[in-house]
Every structure is written in structure tokens, then in C-alpha cells.
Amino acid sequence: MIEPSHLKIMIALDEKGTLTQAADSLCLTQSALSHQIRYLEKKLNVKLWQRCGRRLRLTPAGELLLKTAKKVMPALTQTELALMAMGEGVQGVLRIGVECFPCNEWLTQVVAHSLQAQANIDIDIMRQFNFSGIEGLVNHHVDLLVTPDTIEHKLLAYFALFDYEQVLVVSNLHPLAKQTQVSAAQLQHEVLFTFPIEKQRLDIYQQFLWPENVQPKGHKQIESLAIMLQMVEYQRGVCVLPEWLADSSSEQYQVKKVRLGQQGIYKTLYAMIRKQDQHIPYISKFIEIGQASAQTSLVNGESLY
Secondary structure, X not given: OOOHHHHHHHHHHHHHOOHHHHHHHOOOOHHHHHHHHHHHHHHHOOOOEXXXXXXXXXXXXXXXXXXHHHHHHHHHHHHHHHHHHHHOOOOEEEEEEEOOHHHHHHHHHHHHHHHHXXXXXXXXXXXXXXXXXXXXXXXXXXXXXXXXXXXXOOOEEEEEEEEEEEEEEEEOOOHHHHOOEEOHHHHOOOEEEEOXXXXXXXXXXXXXXXHHOOOOOEEEEOOOHHHHHXXXXXXXXXXXXXXXXXXXXXXXXXXXXXXXOOOOEEEEEEEEEEHHHOOOHHHHHHHHHHHHHHHHHHHOOOOOO
């Protein structure tokens, strides 16, 4: 019978590449790990790994077992955490993946309201992970994904949280600050600051610049919102933010928002979950709180956080 320890070995060997490093990560000696590998191969009557110098290479059988391990282990780990939480009086653990860099403050507010409304639920936030958000959901690395992107998937369902407009943010002293809207051509002489996201997923490229065959003079990725806004304030470049974040930023920095094109660029933020989890109360409650929080802010004319 294949045991969880065997699946952990497969993942460790794949990630580390050598027996020594894999053994260290599993807190085993190299000889003990070698013995377990030989035992598993003998038990299954198939070779799982082949040596290539100091490194190990998966056989087709090993690839199959590794694929299973990557699907099964996250689910087992989540079940174990949930059971431990129940033993400590907590009814569930909601793991949230975030693919929206500017949403930290909004998410902080929603998490606070959720923790207050659901005293027996714990929440873990994952902002950086070594897999796509869709993979994270399907393979049980996360339970809910906050994302501006949607994709049709037979195992996933998504719920709209709120709509927003993407706007250009420039220094108050920038010539574009005198305009109410900007064309794509006007950005070809600008340095564009963005969060560290591939261009193919950036709306400013996909929906504004590339359709007009325009490239900015430069493109720099900045993870910190504060640093990005300081760079914009001192006219080192321009950036694109959700309107609600641009409005809030103008209170702290000498910056102004400008519409992108005549029609503007509009987006929706979604909560994506596995379809099988739609009726889990604490997941449904978190989505409900997220939608209500955004709606309350919009009705009151406030920023979203």
C-alpha cells in the first residue's frame, strides 16, 4: 500500500533533486532514504528513479506517482490541519490565495470582519506561491482565490465581489495631470511602474497599449505600493491602479488619477472556489462579507478600505 510518507519522499526528491538534499528536508539520513526508496520500488515492482550523475531523474512510473502525490498531499495536509483545529475548538481553516496586489487593505478589512463574525474559523493568507491560482484551488493548496481574472473550469465556481475602474496615476506636476483622459500614444514616452505580474496579465498592456501597438519607454516592476507612489510623485514614471486606491493615495501623495482612454478600463474582482465547497458555511460567509463590505463602501461614497 502506498503511504503518505512515500508521497512525501516523491515530492522531496523532485523538489531537491539529490538524495542528500531530499533526506535533509525529510529529516532522514541518506541511507534511510535510500532504503525507503528501494523498499517502495520493490513493493511496487517498478523503478521510480534513475541516477543521472549526482542527481535523480523520474521514470514514467515515477512521474505518475509524483503527479498523484502533488494532488493528494495538499488535501491530506488540509484535512490534518482542519482536524487539529477542530480539536482546539476551531471549526475550520480558510486558506485564501491572493492574485490582486492592490487589494491588501480591502482584504485586511474583510478578514477582520470575517474573524469577528466567525469566532471559530481561522484564516491563512497566501500572497506568494509557486503555482498558479487555478492550480492552487484544484490541488487544494488554497480554498478561496481573490483574483481579477476568471477562467471556465469544470471544478471551479466564481463570485463577483465588486467592480472597479483602472486609472492612470501621475504626479500633480506631470503634464498629463491637466487632462481628464489619456491616449495609448501618450504613454510611449513614459516609464510604466507595475506590480510584479507578467505583461500578459496586465490590463494596461492587454486592453490599452498593445491594441494600439504602443510600448512604454520603460517598464519597471515594484512590489511595494508606497515606493511605487513615491516614484510617481517625483516624476520618475507613471502607474495604473484601481480608482478607489488612486483616490485614497491622492490624500497622502501628490498624485492625480487620469482615465485610460475615452471609455476607461473596467474590471471585476472575484472570489473563486471549488464547486464542491460552495455550501461550506464559513466559505460562503466570507464571500458574503466581502461583497457586503464593498457595497457598503460604495453606497457611502467611501474608498473600499
